Amino acid sequence: MAVITPRPAATLILCRDRPGGPAPSTDDPGGIEVLLVQRTHQAVFMPGVFVFPGGAVDPGDDAHDLHLHVSGLAAAEANGLLEVEGGGLGYLTAAVRECFEEAGILLGRDLRRTQPRANGCAYLSHESHALAAQCQALREQMLAGAVTMPELCKRLSICLPLDQIAYLSRWITPPGPPRRFDTRFFVAKAPVDQRASHDGHETIDHLWIGPGDAIERNQRGDLSLGLPTRASLEALAGFATTDELMNHLHRARSGVRTDLGPQRSRSRPATGRQGQQIIDPSHPAYAEVEKLDPGRQGIAQCEILPGCMTMMSPTIGRITAPNPGIMTGPGTNSYIIGRGRDRAVIDPGPAIDAHLEAILAAVGSQGGQLRWILVTHTHRDHSPGAARLKAATGATVLGMEAPADDYQDPSFTPDATLAHGERIDGDDFSLKAIHTPGHASNHICYLHEQDGVLFSGDHIMQGSTVVVNPPDGDMAAYMASLRDLKRENALYIAPGHGFLMDQPNRVIDRLIAHRQKREDKVITALTSAAGIDEQTLVAKVYDDVPSAVHPLAQRSMLAHLYKLESEARVIRGADGWRLLKPW
Incomplete structure (x- = not known):
C-alpha cells in the first residue's frame, strides 16, 4: 500500500481575554478563550470534530503578489522560524486565509487608519455594518474561488501583519487516515x-x-477534539491573559524555543519520517516515547513504521504489519517476546510475506528459537500468519478456535488453548493468559508478568473504542472483561494497533465510562418514544459521529440493546425497541 505524503497545512488559534476575567473553574485558572469550529460530519478528515480554523496550504498562499500585502515578517525570517528551506510565508498566510474562510475573522491591518482605535486594536473593524457586509460578501466569493487573497487585501485596503502571529507547534498526521497533513499551528490575538x-x-x-x-x-x-487540538489547549491553559501568552510565544523570535508554551517541561523530542519534532502528552506516542527515551534525546519514534522492530523493553519487541486502514490504524502489531533461546510471538497478523519475514528475522536473532505463537483472537488481521510461522519453525500455536462467522479466520487451528490464568514460561519471561470475551468470544489478553505489560489485542485499542459486533460480540461480557483487567494492575498496555499506553486502569475507566454513556443515550432515546427501529435509534445514539459510520456503530448499539434486554430493561417488539419500565 502506497504511503500518503502529508500535505502542508496551517492552523490559526485565535485567543481573546475571557470577558470578566478568569473563570472560577476547577481546571482552568487562565483568563483566555480560544475559538473552535466544528467540522462537518461529511468531512473525509476528522468529521464532526471541533478544531481550530485551518487547512491545506494552497499554491497562491506563497505567491509573490500576496507577499506585497504582508508586513512585519520577511520570507527569510518565516523560513527560519519554521525551519524550512522555503515557503515559510505561505504557512502563515494560509493560516490567515483559512481563518477568514472558516470562521469569518480576518487578521488584516486597516491601512486607512494611521492610529489604533480607542480600544487599541489596529485590525480591520466590523463596527460599520457596510464594511461587515462587504467582508462577508468577499468571504463568500473567496469560498467560491472568485476572489484571491491579494484581491481581498486590495479591496479592503489591508495588509497581513504576520509579526502579530506566533508559532506554536508542528503536527504530522500518522499513516492510516485517508488524508495526511503536515500542519503548523500558530497563535494570534483575535480582533x-x-x-x-x-x-x-x-x-x-x-x-x-x-x-x-x-x-x-x-x-x-461532551466535546470531540482531535489530539493536536487537545495538546494545544493543554499548552495554552495556564495563561492569565492573551498578552502574557503572546509575549511568551514571541520570545521564540529571539531564539528562545517555546513550542508548547508553559507546559514545555512535559513535551518531549521524538523522531518521525520528517525528522525530529516535539510531542505533547496528548500525542498517541507520548507514553511510549517517555518510556523508551527517558533522557529526552529524541531517539524514540513517534510514528509507527511497518516492518521495523521497536524494542519496548529488553524482552519485548514490536513489528507492525503493512496493513494500515480505518479499522487497523497504522497496522496490526505483532510482538516478539524474549531475548534468550525461547521466543514467543503474540498475534502474527496477516499472512503478508514481508511481515512474516521480518518476524522470523527478529525471532532468529542472537540464536533465538520460536517456541510459541499466541493469538489474541481470530479476526482476519490478527491470526492468518500463524500457520506459516508454524510451518517455518514448528512452534506451538496457542489460542481459541474461531467462531463460525464471516469476520473470523477459518484457517486458524490452535494446537492447544490456554486456560484462564494459565502461564507459559520462557527463559526470561512468563506470559499469563486472561480470557476477555466481548469484542470477540474467543479473545485472550496476555500479561508479561516481569514487565507488567498487558497485550490487549483488540479488547483495548488506542485512540478509539472497539466495535462489539453481535452475535459473537457481547457488550455485557466486554464490560465485565474490562473490569477484570483492572485487577491485573498492569503498568502498560500494548494494543493490537497503535502505540504503548500507560496508566492502564485510567484507560479502562475511560472506556467503561464511554460505553456507559452510549448505553445511557440508548435509554434516553427509548424513553422519548413508544418503539424505535434500529436505524432511527442509531441516529439518536450516535448523533455525534458522521452518518457514514452509523452502519458500523449500529452493531455496537445492538450489543448494548442485547445487554439491556438480558437485564430485562428493554424489549424488541413489532414496532421496534422499547423500554420495559422507566429508568
Missing part, C-alpha cells in the same frame, strides 16, 4: 470588533471557550 461565524459548509458550528473548560468537556465526552 476586538470582528464576530466569528462558521461558513455552513466546511464548518457547521463555533464557540469561544477557555482551554481548560474545553479539555474538561472533552474528558466528559
Whole structure:
C-alpha cells in the first residue's frame, strides 16, 4: 500500500481575554478563550470534530503578489522560524486565509487608519455594518474561488501583519487516515470588533471557550477534539491573559524555543519520517516515547513504521504489519517476546510475506528459537500468519478456535488453548493468559508478568473504542472483561494497533465510562418514544459521529440493546425497541 505524503497545512488559534476575567473553574485558572469550529460530519478528515480554523496550504498562499500585502515578517525570517528551506510565508498566510474562510475573522491591518482605535486594536473593524457586509460578501466569493487573497487585501485596503502571529507547534498526521497533513499551528490575538461565524459548509458550528473548560468537556465526552487540538489547549491553559501568552510565544523570535508554551517541561523530542519534532502528552506516542527515551534525546519514534522492530523493553519487541486502514490504524502489531533461546510471538497478523519475514528475522536473532505463537483472537488481521510461522519453525500455536462467522479466520487451528490464568514460561519471561470475551468470544489478553505489560489485542485499542459486533460480540461480557483487567494492575498496555499506553486502569475507566454513556443515550432515546427501529435509534445514539459510520456503530448499539434486554430493561417488539419500565 502506497504511503500518503502529508500535505502542508496551517492552523490559526485565535485567543481573546475571557470577558470578566478568569473563570472560577476547577481546571482552568487562565483568563483566555480560544475559538473552535466544528467540522462537518461529511468531512473525509476528522468529521464532526471541533478544531481550530485551518487547512491545506494552497499554491497562491506563497505567491509573490500576496507577499506585497504582508508586513512585519520577511520570507527569510518565516523560513527560519519554521525551519524550512522555503515557503515559510505561505504557512502563515494560509493560516490567515483559512481563518477568514472558516470562521469569518480576518487578521488584516486597516491601512486607512494611521492610529489604533480607542480600544487599541489596529485590525480591520466590523463596527460599520457596510464594511461587515462587504467582508462577508468577499468571504463568500473567496469560498467560491472568485476572489484571491491579494484581491481581498486590495479591496479592503489591508495588509497581513504576520509579526502579530506566533508559532506554536508542528503536527504530522500518522499513516492510516485517508488524508495526511503536515500542519503548523500558530497563535494570534483575535480582533476586538470582528464576530466569528462558521461558513455552513466546511464548518457547521463555533464557540469561544477557555482551554481548560474545553479539555474538561472533552474528558466528559461532551466535546470531540482531535489530539493536536487537545495538546494545544493543554499548552495554552495556564495563561492569565492573551498578552502574557503572546509575549511568551514571541520570545521564540529571539531564539528562545517555546513550542508548547508553559507546559514545555512535559513535551518531549521524538523522531518521525520528517525528522525530529516535539510531542505533547496528548500525542498517541507520548507514553511510549517517555518510556523508551527517558533522557529526552529524541531517539524514540513517534510514528509507527511497518516492518521495523521497536524494542519496548529488553524482552519485548514490536513489528507492525503493512496493513494500515480505518479499522487497523497504522497496522496490526505483532510482538516478539524474549531475548534468550525461547521466543514467543503474540498475534502474527496477516499472512503478508514481508511481515512474516521480518518476524522470523527478529525471532532468529542472537540464536533465538520460536517456541510459541499466541493469538489474541481470530479476526482476519490478527491470526492468518500463524500457520506459516508454524510451518517455518514448528512452534506451538496457542489460542481459541474461531467462531463460525464471516469476520473470523477459518484457517486458524490452535494446537492447544490456554486456560484462564494459565502461564507459559520462557527463559526470561512468563506470559499469563486472561480470557476477555466481548469484542470477540474467543479473545485472550496476555500479561508479561516481569514487565507488567498487558497485550490487549483488540479488547483495548488506542485512540478509539472497539466495535462489539453481535452475535459473537457481547457488550455485557466486554464490560465485565474490562473490569477484570483492572485487577491485573498492569503498568502498560500494548494494543493490537497503535502505540504503548500507560496508566492502564485510567484507560479502562475511560472506556467503561464511554460505553456507559452510549448505553445511557440508548435509554434516553427509548424513553422519548413508544418503539424505535434500529436505524432511527442509531441516529439518536450516535448523533455525534458522521452518518457514514452509523452502519458500523449500529452493531455496537445492538450489543448494548442485547445487554439491556438480558437485564430485562428493554424489549424488541413489532414496532421496534422499547423500554420495559422507566429508568
